[in-house]
Amino acid sequence: MPLHGGITTANWLVFNPANYYTEGNQLEGLPMINWYADLPPIKPKYRAITQLIKRLIEDDKLLPGQRLPAERELAQLLKVDRSTVTRAFLELTANGLLIKKTGSGTYVSTLPQIASQADKVNWNFFLENTESRGDQAYQQRLLQARALDHGALIDGAANELPMGLIPELGALQLDWHGFLLAQKQEQDAGYQPLIHTIGQIHTNKKQFHLANQTLIIAGGAQQSLLLVLRSLLQVGDAVAFARPSYFNSSAIFQATGIHTYPVPLTSDGLDLAALEEAILKHRIKLLIMNPTFQNPTGSILTLEQRQRILKLCQSYQIPIVEDDVFGWLVAKQDEVPTFKSLAPENVIYLSSLSKLLGSSTRIGWIVAPQAIGQRLLQVQKKLDIVPSMLAQVMANLALNNASFEPEISKLTAQLSHRRDQVTAIFRECRPDWRFTTPKGGFYLWVTQDDPDIFNQLLAQKILVKPGPIYGTDKRSFRFNFAGIDAKKQQQLRERLKN
Ligand SMILES: Cc1ncc(COP(=O)(O)O)c(C=O)c1O
Numbered sequence: 001m002p003l004h005g006g007i008t009t010a011n012w013l014v015f016n017p018a019n020y021y022t023e024g025n026q027l028e029g030l031p032m033i034n035w036y037a038d039l040p041p042i043k044p045k046y047r048a049i050t051q052l053i054k055r056l057i058e059d060d061k062l063l064p065g066q067r068l069p070a071e072r073e074l075a076q077l078l079k080v081d082r083s084t085v086t087r088a089f090l091e092l093t094a095n096g097l098l099i100k101k102t103g104s105g106t107y108v109s110t111l112p113q114i115a116s117q118a119d120k121v122n123w124n125f126f127l128e129n130t131e132s133r134g135d136q137a138y139q140q141r142l143l144q145a146r147a148l149d150h151g152a153l154i155d156g157a158a159n160e161l162p163m164g165l166i167p168e169l170g171a172l173q174l175d176w177h178g179f180l181l182a183q184k185q186e187q188d189a190g191y192q193p194l195i196h197t198i199g200q201i202h203t204n205k206k207q208f209h210l211a212n213q214t215l216i217i218a219g220g221a222q223q224s225l226l227l228v229l230r231s232l233l234q235v236g237d238a239v240a241f242a243r244p245s246y247f248n249s250s251a252i253f254q255a256t257g258i259h260t261y262p263v264p265l266t267s268d269g270l271d272l273a274a275l276e277e278a279i280l281k282h283r284i285k286l287l288i289m290n291p292t293f294q295n296p297t298g299s300i301l302t303l304e305q306r307q308r309i310l311k312l313c314q315s316y317q318i319p320i321v322e323d324d325v326f327g328w329l330v331a332k333q334d335e336v337p338t339f340k341s342l343a344p345e346n347v348i349y350l351s352s353l354s355k356l357l358g359s360s361t362r363i364g365w366i367v368a369p370q371a372i373g374q375r376l377l378q379v380q381k382k383l384d385i386v387p388s389m390l391a392q393v394m395a396n397l398a399l400n401n402a403s404f405e406p407e408i409s410k411l412t413a414q415l416s417h418r419r420d421q422v423t424a425i426f427r428e429c430r431p432d433w434r435f436t437t438p439k440g441g442f443y444l445w446v447t448q449d450d451p452d453i454f455n456q457l458l459a460q461k462i463l464v465k466p467g468p469i470y471g472t473d474k475r476s477f478r479f480n481f482a483g484i485d486a487k488k489q490q491q492l493r494e495r496l497k498n
Helices: 045-058 071-078 082-094 123-129 136-147 176-185 192-204 221-232 252-256 272-282 303-315 370-383 389-399 404-429 453-459 486-497
Strands: 098-101 105-108 213-218 238-243 259-266 284-289 320-323 347-352 364-369 443-447 476-480
Touching: 045 082, 071 082, 082 098, 136 453, 176 192, 176 389, 192 213, 192 364, 192 389, 213 221, 213 370, 221 252, 221 284, 221 320, 221 347, 221 364, 221 370, 238 272, 259 272, 272 284, 272 303, 284 303, 303 320, 364 370, 404 443, 404 486, 453 476
Parallel strands: 238 259, 238 284, 284 320, 320 347
Antiparallel strands: 098 105, 213 364, 347 364, 443 476
């Protein structure tokens, strides 16, 4: 291994102390690297940097184990943005030429493989790009906790109903020939009988009328929202939604290049002054609301609150996307008119079967004013994000099943019972926890004073979804009580008392 005579820190080449010299020693005789002058005249710039570093390694001007200047310092020397150096380092790291040591810096690999790395695609670059959201670490912890669980975990972090509460609809009769015949009833907006069934449900529940509206079947509410964003907005446009909100951690805004602005939820509904400020400052194009059993707070906006929000949005010509995936679970006496019924021409309504029949059902729908509906249909076809006919036919059978209505009533009663049991346990064991008992749904939103509550509860094998996932701080968390049956309730009480 050739060993150069010396190196100076001013030269930005500090040897790995373990291999050669003590860091910071001023050693004589190493060739000077003039980073800026030696940069090959090619574009993009990060590629010029990777070529330069490869050449320096080949020419033994950078030695195995040697530390490179910090990214920020190298960026100054090369007169480029730091992100350009970051990208070059990522590529060289993926190729095995450099090694990144957390908290220490970037080093030339002790076994550089110049010959084998050729023009290999740097997949790391793609992966690094998708890992940047702040709540990712929590999502990872949740996955990990479930993967390591052997049945001891009390999972209050679930997004949906437990299997045991999903309505029992028995056998749904479908023979293959019948399914093939059903395909003849496929229209642009989906399977016609399913469109009809869903329309009937909304009309019977007096939620809204379908006159001058288009009802489109999609692969769930999330996909519906994606379709709305892709069809109506441009990259760089802005939308607003509540804080805390499920939408805070949704990947679809990043995927579509849409900026998001959270507007605080208050005990009096949405903070309208903050909404107005966001509208004026950020040119908000859409307001996305989940007014019934809001995820995560479980709250229902009152009629007056809905009317005030609508009035403000109408004065700025801002449409509302109403996400009503929990609408199925509202008891008759708690129903509040939907935004859609209050302003059919200004609202795009979304719902799905995920919170009722299981999230893998992947059937949702959009109700939009006709002209918008046509646009959504065009984009849906163009992107080929049309839900499977088999799922649509099955969903239609499920919704028309004689047990459907009674099963929903049974479900809401069971949910109310579990809510009462779990809130009683919380009050008894943790009187300092603050929450408003929701009228239904399956989420409890708890605020307390311990900023490490997620880890504290995890240590007791209780899994919750922490506030940062919803855009708030670590003192709040969401607890799904739907899966907490009698046995789990007893365990919950015991663990919370400790
Ligand atoms: C408010 C809200 N909207 C949409 C969704 C996603 O629904 P789907 O599974 O139909 O895409 C969820 C799921 O948690 C939700 O809470």
